[in-house]
Amino acid sequence: MTLTQAPTIDLSAPVNLRDLGGTPVADGVIATGFALRSDDLATITEDAADALVTEGLRSVIDLRSRDEVFITGRGPLLDRVVNYHHVPLMATIGSATTPHRDLAAVAAAAPLRTMNDMPSMHDLYVSRFETAPGALVSALAIMAHSPGATAFHCAAGKDRTGVLAAALLLAxxxxxETIIADYRATYPNLEAIMTRTGSYMHHVMALAGFDLQAYQNSTDDPDERLAKDQASMADTLATLRARYGDPLTPLYEAGLSTALIDALRERAVIA
Known part of the structure; x- marks a missing residue:
């Protein structure tokens, strides 16, 4: 697989968008209209953008890498009165394992690496807590101090979005059990997510040096792979607790404060 030109982006409605309202937390539940987690909001339709703004969306936290933002831009929300915050949890997708390579270097490389060279989701999630705690704290601060609803997203709304959702719910x-249940709620949407992002995710992964098509065509047992993937958040929380006691310790060391948590709770939690 080689890269030639940027892909055509097909706009579509989100398929993994959900309000965290009603999620049980300490002393209450999260208020409806406080935080939304979603798949890619840069590639939504004009109608979907209008609906989100009408329903109260005022801020977006984009967790995607610079490569992804370069390929898709900000989409229809750029033309709405919505605050945009780019808070990448990794500089590039390829930086999860190796330093970034530019498009020309990737196009000249043959073959692309297989997805088996990527870290496990569990390792990736733990590493986001440990190597990008400042970004997670920044995202929590945006949610604590932004009016209206804040949506946060990556591409699928599963991995980087799941890490930020876990950090928010922990705070x-x-x-x-609640955090794991929220994470697993994405799984019924995976097929729709793959369909929705298919027009450009192969390009994004190839830019990072990985062959997504080879992974999708893998002869690995899909049930075994799915079961391992679904355990990723539970394994992440267990690993963080084993290393730190409190899984938010890396975030505390990066600036998460009692005052910020209080501000989050004042905005987010209802009895």
Whole structure:
């Protein structure tokens, strides 16, 4: 697989968008209209953008890498009165394992690496807590101080979005079972997510040096792979607790404060 030109982006409605309202946390539940987690909001339709703004969306936290933002831009929300915050949890997708290579270097490389060279989701999630805690704290601060609803997203709304959702729920006092249940709620949407992002994710992954098509065509047992993937958040929380006691310790060391958590709770939690 080689790269030639930027892909055509097909706009479509989100398929993994959900309001965290009603999620149980310490001393109450999250208020509806406080935080939305989603798949890519840069590639939504004009109608979907209008609906989100009408329903109260005022801020977007984009967790994607610079490569992804370069390929898709900000989309229809650019033309709405919505505050945009680019808070990448990794500089590039390729930086999860190796330093970034530019488009020309990737296009000249043959063959692309297989997805098996990527770290496990569990390792990736733990590494976001440990190598990007400042970004997670910044995202929490945006949610604590932004009016209206804040949506946060990556491409699929599963991995980087799941890490930020876990950090938010931990800060609000949710138990591990609640965090894991929220994470697993994405799985029924995976096929729709792959369909929606298919017009450009192969290009994004190739830019990072990985062959997504080879991974999708893998002869690995899909049920075994799915079961391992679904355990990723539970394994992440267990690893963080084993290393630190409190899984938010890396965030505390990066500036997460009692005052910020109080501000989050004041905006987010209702009895």
């Amino acid at each position: 609000l006092g949710a138990d591990d």
